[in-house]
Structure formats: structure tokens, C-alpha cells
């Protein structure tokens with residue numbers, strides 16, 4: 001057994017037996033790993049406040065504990081989750097993104113960009129209350145990291161590049177937009193002008209800056225609202241349809257998040 005050292009973000013924890021704890025960690029160099037921390041519940045000091053969800057930790061572990069899990073030998077906090085517990089919305093948002101990373105990755109698949117993206121999301125949640133467009137931005141970023149990005153730019157059937165004003169037809173099954181011609185024979189839904197073009201452009205915008213010192217949020221977001229929440233409703237429908245069809249995953253945390261976010 002050799003000792004490994006890595007950085008990781010704690011995705012999940014649960015008690016195991018009388019005094020042990022099982023965690024899943026998304027590590028920088030080995031992707032997602034399952035780990036057992038012996039005596040974590042009994043000896044409060046040993047992993048005190050370390051193996052908690054949303055924490056960025058430095059971890060030392062031994063391979064092969066059984067059932068593919070590793071055994072944590074040592075861990076300390078690099079960046080604590082402190083701040084996320086401040087509001088229910090922050091907790092729900094952080095839970096959604098950690099569940100997203102957890103459910104859509106296989107064990108031991110290294111994904112450095114996903115690690116840094118998850119780290120960025122969790123840090124940002126401490127600073128700002130996410131609204132739906134923030135969630136959308138990071139959800140799309142995660143899909144991109146995972147290689148599941150919907151196609152918002154070319155017809156998924158014939159490959160034709162689409163001008164903004166023609167991006168109206170989205171096929172969940174095909175995972176992207178359709179040109180007017182292909183939309184005649186491929187099932188899809190039609191969305192209002194600019195909804196899909198805005199979704200496509202969202203990834204090119206910049207994430208929101210942190211609040212200014214006076215508490216005023218200094219928003220600098222690209223032109224975005226089609227009006228009356230039309231964009232949000234349509235974007236939700238597109239994303240929910242896409243995720244449930246292609247990834248075949250229902251996120252428990254998403255249901256909760258929807259109930260706390262406008």
C-alpha cells in the first residue's frame with residue numbers, strides 16, 4: 001500500500017458503523033474517489049471539521065481499502081466551506097453543483113478543469129447569492145467540462161451554422177438546435193426569439209463580480225432578458241429536458257433548489 005497525497009473537494013459524507021465515516025471526494029489528480037475515514041466519528045479531533053461537504057482539503061490516503069475505496073490517513077482544510085451555511089439558498093446551490101459533479105462523473109476519471117470549476121463555484125457562492133442566470137452559467141460550464149454541452153450553434157441534424165435569429169427550434173433528443181428545414185421532420189420545441197441565442201451567448205459573458213463594498217451588487221451581465229421571465233422559463237425547460245434525456249439523472253438537490261430560487 002502506498003500513500004497518496006492529493007487535493008480534493010468533499011462532495012458527500014455519511015456515517016458508517018459506529019465510528020467511521022464514508023466520504024466521496026473529487027480530487028485534483030484522480031477524479032472522484034470513495035474513501036473511508038476510520039474513527040472519524042469517535043475521535044472528534046482527528047478529522048474535526050475537515051471531512052465536511054464543500055470543503056477543499058489536502059488529503060493523504062492509502063489505496064485499496066476494499067470495495068474500491070481508499071483509506072484516509074490524514075486530511076486538513078485548504079479552504080473551508082464557511083459562509084455557505086449562511087443561507088438556505090447558498091446551501092441548496094452548493095448541494096446542486098456538488099451533486100452534479102458527483103452524479104455525472106465516474107470514479108477515477110481525472111478532470112482537472114472540473115475540479116477548478118467546482119472550486120470556483122463553491123468560492124463564489126460564499127460571496128454572492130446566485131440567481132438563475134448564475135446557476136445556468138455554471139451548469140453550462142460544467143456540462144462543457146464533462147463533454148455534454150448542448151449544441152446551440154449548428155443544426156444537430158445537417159450541421160448548418162445558424163444565425164442568431166434562426167435559433168428557434170431545440171431538440172432535447174438530439175441535444176441541440178435544428179435549422180428550419182430539419183425542424184419539419186424532427187421532433188422539437190419552438191422557443192421565442194433570442195432565447196437560444198442568449199443561452200448560447202451566456203457562456204461567453206463573464207460571471208458576476210462579487211458585491212461592491214457598499215453592498216450594492218455590481219452587475220455586469222450581457223443583455224439578457226427577453227422580458228417577463230420568458231427567458232428563464234424557456235431556458236429551464238431546455239436545460240431540464242436536455243439533462244433528463246441525455247444524462248438520465250434526476251438531481252434531488254435540483255428540486256430543492258428550484259423551490260428556493262426565484
Ligand SMILES: [Zn+2]
Nearest residue numbers: 155158179182
Ligand atoms: Zn438542419
